[in-house]
Amino acid sequence: MPLITPQDIAAAQTVISGRLHRTPIQPSAFLSNQTGARVHLKLELFQKTGSFKPRGVLNRLHHMSIEEKSKGIITLSAGNHAQAVAWAAQQEGIPATVIMPAHAVQAKVDATRGYGGEVIQTDGNLLEVCQHVQEERGLTLVHPFDHPDIIAGQGTVGQEILEDVPDVDLVIVGVGGGGLISGVAVAIKQANPTARVIGVEPEGAPTMTRSLEKNAPAHLDHVDTVADGLAAPFVGAHNLAHVQTFVDELVQISDEEIIRSMWLIIERCKVVAEPAAASTVAALLSGQVTVPQGGQVVCILSGGNVDRERLKRMA
Amino acid sequence: MPLITPQDIAAAQTVISGRLHRTPIQPSAFLSNQTGARVHLKLELFQKTGSFKPRGVLNRLHHMSIEEKSKGIITLSAGNHAQAVAWAAQQEGIPATVIMPAHAVQAKVDATRGYGGEVIQTDGNLLEVCQHVQEERGLTLVHPFDHPDIIAGQGTVGQEILEDVPDVDLVIVGVGGGGLISGVAVAIKQANPTARVIGVEPEGAPTMTRSLEKNAPAHLDHVDTVADGLAAPFVGAHNLAHVQTFVDELVQISDEEIIRSMWLIIERCKVVAEPAAASTVAALLSGQVTVPQGGQVVCILSGGNVDRERLKRMA
Numbered sequence: 001m002p003l004i005t006p007q008d009i010a011a012a013q014t015v016i017s018g019r020l021h022r023t024p025i026q027p028s029a030f031l032s033n034q035t036g037a038r039v040h041l042k043l044e045l046f047q048k049t050g051s052f053k054p055r056g057v058l059n060r061l062h063h064m065s066i067e068e069k070s071k072g073i074i075t076l077s078a079g080n081h082a083q084a085v086a087w088a089a090q091q092e093g094i095p096a097t098v099i100m101p102a103h104a105v106q107a108k109v110d111a112t113r114g115y116g117g118e119v120i121q122t123d124g125n126l127l128e129v130c131q132h133v134q135e136e137r138g139l140t141l142v143h144p145f146d147h148p149d150i151i152a153g154q155g156t157v158g159q160e161i162l163e164d165v166p167d168v169d170l171v172i173v174g175v176g177g178g179g180l181i182s183g184v185a186v187a188i189k190q191a192n193p194t195a196r197v198i199g200v201e202p203e204g205a206p207t208m209t210r211s212l213e214k215n216a217p218a219h220l221d222h223v224d225t226v227a228d229g230l231a232a233p234f235v236g237a238h239n240l241a242h243v244q245t246f247v248d249e250l251v252q253i254s255d256e257e258i259i260r261s262m263w264l265i266i267e268r269c270k271v272v273a274e275p276a277a278a279s280t281v282a283a284l285l286s287g288q289v290t291v292p293q294g295g296q297v298v299c300i301l302s303g304g305n306v307d308r309e310r311l312k313r314m315a
Numbered sequence: 316m317p318l319i320t321p322q323d324i325a326a327a328q329t330v331i332s333g334r335l336h337r338t339p340i341q342p343s344a345f346l347s348n349q350t351g352a353r354v355h356l357k358l359e360l361f362q363k364t365g366s367f368k369p370r371g372v373l374n375r376l377h378h379m380s381i382e383e384k385s386k387g388i389i390t391l392s393a394g395n396h397a398q399a400v401a402w403a404a405q406q407e408g409i410p411a412t413v414i415m416p417a418h419a420v421q422a423k424v425d426a427t428r429g430y431g432g433e434v435i436q437t438d439g440n441l442l443e444v445c446q447h448v449q450e451e452r453g454l455t456l457v458h459p460f461d462h463p464d465i466i467a468g469q470g471t472v473g474q475e476i477l478e479d480v481p482d483v484d485l486v487i488v489g490v491g492g493g494g495l496i497s498g499v500a501v502a503i504k505q506a507n508p509t510a511r512v513i514g515v516e517p518e519g520a521p522t523m524t525r526s527l528e529k530n531a532p533a534h535l536d537h538v539d540t541v542a543d544g545l546a547a548p549f550v551g552a553h554n555l556a557h558v559q560t561f562v563d564e565l566v567q568i569s570d571e572e573i574i575r576s577m578w579l580i581i582e583r584c585k586v587v588a589e590p591a592a593a594s595t596v597a598a599l600l601s602g603q604v605t606v607p608q609g610g611q612v613v614c615i616l617s618g619g620n621v622d623r624e625r626l627k628r629m630a
Binding site: 024026029045046048050263266267270271272304307308309311312315 | 339363586622627
């Protein structure tokens with residue numbers, strides 16, 4: 001399985017430049033005091049559509065042919081990737097079809113439709129429905145994570161971290177399907193092999209951990225976590241290969257730790273991190289991660305799509 | 316009543332430089348689409364201690380004598396100013412006494428003590444208790460808003476707005492005692508007399524509106540608002556004079572509008588604005604403010620001190 005390179009990430013940076021936000025990194029005095037490291041938060045929750053996802057999608061579209069684009073794209077997602085695909089397609093004037101689960105959060109369905117995406121909801125198997133519609137309509141699949149162009153696009157988050165904190169010692173990243181951590185790990189480890197990259201999975205969706213154990217992409221029959229952004233029941237072959245090569249360690253944390261960290265971030269850092277994003281701070285505070293005392297630590301806050309109703313239920 | 320000048324604000328900027336955060340201004344695509352203006356949020360909620368208050372306090376301390384400082388300072392506050400005084404005193408190694416109401420939020424009492432402040436809680440008249448302790452101990456009062464050095468310090472928020480959005484057309488500011496709007500209005504109107512500065516009061520605490528009506532600082536017997544940061548039951552003579560000279564308009568909004576805007580900011584802008592801060596966005600969306608179509612609008616998000624328990628109650 002070929003791995004992406006820092007050059008692929010640099011090219012993706014050119015593709016997204018001026019079209020997406022160059023998100024800020026913010027030091028956290030509170031988390032630094034708590035841990036003895038110099039802790040920074042990469043505020044990707046300020047990204048367009050509320051998560052890092054459009055980075056990969058724009059890069060994927062850039063490498064598609066005009067014919068593919070004119071026929072349209074399709075994807076499957078319950079949330080952030082759906083919105084990113086619909087948004088990016090609208091930007092380029094491409095038709096987008098999004099297969100979403102019947103039980104998807106209505107706000108996310110509405111947001112996807114709001115960007116002009118055609119939403120098809122199903123209580124069947126998402127992947128099967130997606131493949132069926134894709135073939136029927138001759139569409140191109142924009143996979144949420146298992147594609148080199150997606151991985152290179154998400155890697156721009158890592159490149160920006162290096163620009164802002166060149167001497168970074170530790171980067172903590174949430175792991176769902178593994179798109180973000182694949183790209184970030186390439187950027188960080190190729191520039192600074194002694195820096196560590198640690199992935200975080202919810203205890204109820206340890207898909208990458210299982211994949212490493214069996215040395216093949218695992219599919220979980222059942223996932224159960226408050227972190228919907230990390231709830232993908234499978235990882236991709238590209239993602240597993242990148243994680244095997246570049247990621248130092250995976251840790252698992254509980255939903256309780258995720259929720260506690262989400263509120264800590266709200267109260268002390270004044271930003272709204274969705275549970276998937278708060279998982280990185282939860283890992284930092286969990287005692288499972290060896291924190292470099294006095295070192296530079298970056299937690300990626302990958303998205304902020306959590307609404308009033310869900311916050312109320314988690315309060 | 317003498318008014319402060321842009322030179323006073325420039326001097327205050329030198330005082331706070333490097334000691335406080337230069338807070339960012341963030342454009343809001345959502346609020347721009349909603350209003351037809353180019354709307355920016357001044358993210359003062361990222362300031363040290365969680366609000367703009369330490370700007371004024373540091374400037375006030377800078378102009379005190381060594382003798383005054385060594386004897387110590389005193390203030391009265393239920394919240395953000397208390398924390399700012401305790402924090403700034405700790406920075407300078409000065410003893411600080413803070414008179415707080417018996418019913419103050421425990422988290423704010425704890426935060427003030429956490430910065431090393433001596434907290435005295437009373438269910439009597441805050442101002443009377445404060446004066447009594449001040450005289451007994453020979454302390455210097457650091458008033459929350461009614462002092463030229465405090466006003467000049469808060470004016471640095473306005474100066475930073477001008478640096479980031481030089482062609483600003485409208486600035487919306489919350490009004491409690493009137494310290495922030497006094498300083499901001501001087502900065503904005505002296506640099507750009509055609510720009511408008513609009514103040515926002517909660518319907519349940521229209522202290523400045525009453526003061527303008529009677530042309531003297533009003534004291535309200537009763538205030539009732541969810542925006543604790545705007546709940547001062549009186550304004551200062553300095554504040555009234557600055558508002559009379561430099562502020563274009565005051566509007567009043569309901570607690571319901573404030574809470575709705577607070578959640579809108581959380582969901583769409585991904586930052587945690589306390590109710591006092593959200594009042595500026597509430598005013599913008601209320602229909603009471605003439606919004607310059609295509610013009611540059613800045614809403615000041617003055618602080619972010621609202622905890623999980625309060626958010627839950629407001630959800």
